[in-house]
Amino acid sequence: MSFLSNILIEKEKEVQLLKQQYQQHGRRKTEQEKSMYQTFMESKTMNIIAEIKRASPSKGEINVGINPVEQAQAYAKYGAKAISVLTDSAFFKGSIEDLGAVRNAVDFPILCKDFIIEEIQIDRAKEYGANVILLIAAALPKHRLSELYEYAYSKDLEVLLEVHNETELMIALEIGANIIGINNRDLKTFTVDLSVTERLAKLVDRDDILLIGESGIRNREDVERMMHAGVKGVLVGETLMRSDNLKDTLADLKIAFN
Numbered sequence: 001m002s003f004l005s006n007i008l009i010e011k012e013k014e015v016q017l018l019k020q021q022y023q024q025h026g027r028r029k030t031e032q033e034k035s036m037y038q039t040f041m042e043s044k045t046m047n048i049i050a051e052i053k054r055a056s057p058s059k060g061e062i063n064v065g066i067n068p069v070e071q072a073q074a075y076a077k078y079g080a081k082a083i084s085v086l087t088d089s090a091f092f093k094g095s096i097e098d099l100g101a102v103r104n105a106v107d108f109p110i111l112c113k114d115f116i117i118e119e120i121q122i123d124r125a126k127e128y129g130a131n132v133i134l135l136i137a138a139a140l141p142k143h144r145l146s147e148l149y150e151y152a153y154s155k156d157l158e159v160l161l162e163v164h165n166e167t168e169l170m171i172a173l174e175i176g177a178n179i180i181g182i183n184n185r186d187l188k189t190f191t192v193d194l195s196v197t198e199r200l201a202k203l204v205d206r207d208d209i210l211l212i213g214e215s216g217i218r219n220r221e222d223v224e225r226m227m228h229a230g231v232k233g234v235l236v237g238e239t240l241m242r243s244d245n246l247k248d249t250l251a252d253l254k255i256a257f258n
């Protein structure tokens, strides 16, 4: 059984509990002047989505004791354009409370990074202040991806639809996704290969689609590869979570489009 299947089995149990326990409090509604799509499309420099990632299945503990608010504030101060918060607790040691805390501290687009399989998770992400949710093409059949995609937009949330191969990319395009994340990490084997973005980005011949390169991005050279592949944003987790100088690390990653 693949790692992704294990995660999805756990997620199914978590969602059943959520259905029994979750009550909406109408906590916070986030209004944004501009969508992440619009902000990123208009930017003249590579858009960095900086991730709060305490741990991961592939790397174990990365920086479990992090203060998510301080980390997000540093991301914002040193030039990130959006913040991704891993809210899964079983495999990433994150929480929806991390996202809520970050929401109260920064005014940036926030991506709820989780394995979303049911509408109730979208309701909760919205309530805690997310602006964008992740949907993973490898995790769901096309009709469910499409339903969850439409549901998110009906709640004024944007969707980062993540793909890793040609078939998933075609599904994302058929669904009408306008923000497509190309994950360099194979979620079944954890192999990371930046050429996945280079290969798949070539197949998208529409400049109205915002492409994001995800995973395995460690330095300026990697960002340049992503830029030449045609992406307008990169999602960076581990490199930032392990950095002891976020100012320099983010400056290194932030390059101008040429």
Ligand SMILES: O=C(O)c1ccccc1NCC(=O)[C@H](O)[C@H](O)COP(=O)(O)O
Pocket: 003, 051, 053, 056, 057, 058, 059, 183, 185, 187, 190, 214, 215, 216, 217, 235, 236, 237, 238, 239
């Ligand atoms: O990171 C993992 O080990 C992982 C395993 C299984 C499913 C998802 C996983 N990561 C989620 C992500 O997509 C990354 O956190 C994100 O792209 C940042 O990656 P990185 O910069 O390599 O930390």
